[in-house]
Amino acid sequence: MASKYGYLLLILTFWYIVPVSHATEQDSLSTLYLQAKQEAELFVKSFGKNVTFKHQLDSLEAKVQSADGTRNGAYYIQFAKKYIKHTEVIDSILLMAEKHLRASNCQRGLGEALFYKGVRALDTQKVEEALGIFNEAAHIFKLANSPEGEVYCITRVANYHSKSRNYQLAEKYYKELLKRTEELGDVNLSEMAYLNVANFYNQQGKTDEAISYYSLLEKSLEKSNNKKRYKPLYNNLGVIYIYKKDWAKAKEYLHKSIAIKQEEGDSLGIFSSYQNLFRISVQTRQLDEATHYSSLMLDLAQKLNVPPNQMLAFNYNNTQYLILAGEPEKALNQFDEYVAVKDSINKAAFSDKLLQIEQGYEIEKRDQAIALLQQKDELQQEKLGNLKVVIAIVASFVIILLFNGFYMKRQWMKLNEADKRLKEKQQQILTINKRLESLNNSKDRILSVIGHDLRGPVGGLKELVELYMELPELEPQDITNLLNTARESSSSAYYLLENLLTWANSQRGEITYKPLLTPVLPVITKTIELLDQSINSKGIRFDINIESSLSLKIDINMFRTIIxxxxxxxxxxxxxxxxxxxxxxxxKNGVQFSIIDQGHGMTASEVQQLFTKKEAYYISSDVSAKGTGLGLILCKEFVERHGGSIWVQSEEGIGTRVHFVIPAGQVTYNPKVSKEIYYSD
Incomplete structure (x- = not known):
């Protein structure tokens, strides 16, 4: 009985210790990663503005030469974070970070690497890939006991669906976001969630729901005093109350927003808030206030590079202000400026508020005409009645001409663009037809050659099997000779088919270049051993003169295929x-590899044609040495993928030398020569 309880106690102890030890390991890795992250942040910040991107990239490569995968991953992530909008090299850097952190089993770092991969995927419009990456990152953060990382991933996914107007799915993720932040009890994360959810409802025009979450954020900020969230809170509440026509509250929040923007020196933000206050004063017919804000905005517009959509809104509001102020001539001039700015934007994306203004433009235009006539009656009385009518007619005619000209210009541009696209498509079709014709010819030639080359080895195997069936009582030495011949025939057929498959994948673009720093001698030695065992029936010797410590940054599979x-x-x-x-x-420019044989050699014309066409052909020194030429084509493609070059030197009756070079940037070595000689059995 005691032994049974002891056995049960042992099981429970093991069950308890294993998760604890795993958690302890992850905590240790997370601590190590966070320390490396701080070092990496300082490293990235150390580069001055005049340091080129290439120099920074070289410095990064030098920094990550250690075998510490967690540390290397942290450096890769911080560099990619700084240049997240940069070229595709950032994708490769994030992939290296992911590989290092997966290898070191650092869940915290892996979650961050996946998060920034998701950001890059969204930036390059790879939506499905991005959503999958964010979901995986959230899961990894959960395993690493990093809830803030999980919350950021959920927020990214929710915001994407919100911007894509997939409101039902976005709401599902926002509810999950609120649930997770409530469980965590983290004030900063909760405030971030309140702001994003409020903006989500605000975007849909659900102002009451938006106000409720903005209110939750405001109450939380009274305790946390997180100043960076006050500015969007006050600004958004001010805009909402404008839509609700609660002018007092709108002004209150807009003035609070302006105070924060003034502290931060956000001049464009101040201009935007003045725009809203200007609009309120015009709509409420507060002439003094409108005059004040018009003057402030004109002064700012002269000092700042105000975005076109903001200037368009200002010109519209200023037109209404001038009508209110009883200055119809200036109002017409301002309206002309509004039309000119509108034409110059050229398909720019307007804000939701400006879009609503444009949708009601026709109705407001009639209101402007009526207000303008009334102002003319008040200022010039009956003696200016005729002039008033003329001005209205001329203004309407000019507006019609402007809109008509704008419409005709747009149609003309669309027709030109359509004609240009049609010509481009026609040219693409011609190019594709030529390419298809060339590929079809290549297919016919290669099928012919492959059929000829496969018939020899396969036919030989068939004859060997039939011979063995007819003479089953062969001597052991005869059987060995038959098997050696069969091995050579099958190996020839196998290598031919492998080259064909590799060539086909290369044509479809399915071969990915994945360079790794690799010792060269073991790769070459293993490849030659396999060839020696499979197709060397001539007693040929191999003399390998390679530095034993020579390492290259190469794609191993491509390099093995070349050799x-x-x-x-x-x-x-x-x-x-x-x-x-x-x-x-x-x-100086790299490492040159040379393969030298004592064969029949080739003429100069044969050497010149070796790499001229990307199709099948014969290399005919004798009947037994025919080939499809695919091997040399693959060698040329794979060497060039490494940034190198390949060429052939040959002389009839003496032999052939094939040389190729891997660039210097790929090389590390110690000058110790290793010489190995292999003899065929």
């Missing part, structure tokens, strides 16, 4: 008991 094809081609062309050399030489 395999070049060496197997040399085997095909080499006589029995000859020597194939594989050498390297460190140059």
């Amino acid at each position: 395999r094809n070049l060496v197997s081609n040399s085997i095909k062309h080499s006589p029995t008991n000859s020597l194939i050399e594989i050498n390297t030489e460190v140059l």
Whole structure:
């Protein structure tokens, strides 16, 4: 009985210790990551404004040479965060960060890497990918016991659906956001959630719901005094109360917003708030206030580079103000300026408020005409009646001409654009047809050559099997010879098919270049061992002269394919008991690899044609050395993917030298030469 209780106690103890040890490990990794993150932030900030992006990138590469994956991931993330809007190299940097942090099992850092990958995906319009990444990041943050990271991911997804007007799905995520922040009890996260949810309802015109969440935010800010959230709170409440025509509250919140913007020196924000106060004073016919705000905004407009949509709104409001002030001539001039600014925007995105103004433009235009006539009657009385009518007619005619001209210009531009697109499509179709014709010809040629080359090895296997079936009582040595011949035939067919599959994937763009810093000698040695075992039936020796510590930043699969094809081609062309050399030489611009054989060689014209066409052809030194040429095509493509070059030197009766270079930026080595010689069995 005691032994049973002891066994149960052992199980419970193990069950308790394992999660605790895992949590302790994650806590330790998170601490290590946060320390590295602080170092990385200082490193990124250390670059001056005159330091080029390339120099910063080189400094980053030098900084992450250590074997500490967590530290490297932190540096990659902070660099990518600084240049999140930069070129596609940032995607590669974030991918490296993800790989390092997955390898080190640092969940906290991995969550941040995925978060910024999601931000990049949204910036490049990869919506489905971005949403998947944010969901995975939220899950990783949850495992890492980092609730703030999980909340930021949920907020990003909710805001995206809100901006896309997918309100039902957005509301689902916002409710989840409120639930998570309430569970956490974090004041800062709760305030962020209140602001985002209030903005969400404000965007839909649900002002009562928006005000309720803005009120929750305002109550929380009274305790936390988080000043950075006061500005959007007061500004948005002021705009909402304008829509509700509660002028007193609108003014109260707009003045509070202006006070904060003045402290921060946000001049454009002040101009925007004055715009709203100006609009209120015009709509409530408070002439003195309107005059005050018009003067302030004109003064700011001369000092600032005010966005076109803000100037358009100001010109519209100022037109109404001048009508209210009884200055019809200035009102007409201001209205002309409004039309001119509107034409110059050229499909700009207006704010929701300005869009509502434009939708009611026709009605307001009639109101303006009536108000203008009334002002003319009051100022000039009956003796100016005729002039008043003329002005109204001329103004209407000018407006009609402007709108008609604008409409005709737009139609003409659309027709030109459509004609341009049609011509581009026609040119694309011609280009595609030529490409398809070329691909079809290439397909026919390669199928013909492959059919010829496959018939030999497969036919040989068939004959060997039939011979064995007819003569089952062969001597062991004869059986061994048959198997060696079968192995050579099957290996030839296999390498031909592998080259064909690689070539096809290359044509479809499905081969991804993934460089890693890799020792070269083991890769070349293993590749030659496999070739020696499979297709070397001529007793050919291999002399490998490579520095044992030479390392290159290469795509291993591509590099292995280059070596395999070049060496197997040399085997095909080499006589029995000859020597194939594989050498390297460190140059100023990189490392040069050379594969040297003692075969029949080629003429100058044959060498010149080797890389001229991306299609199948024969390399015919003798009947047994025919090939499709795909191997050399793949070698050229893969060397160029590494930023290098490949060329051939050959002389009839002497042999062939194939050279290719990997650029210097990819190389690390210690000058210790290793020489290995392999002999065929």
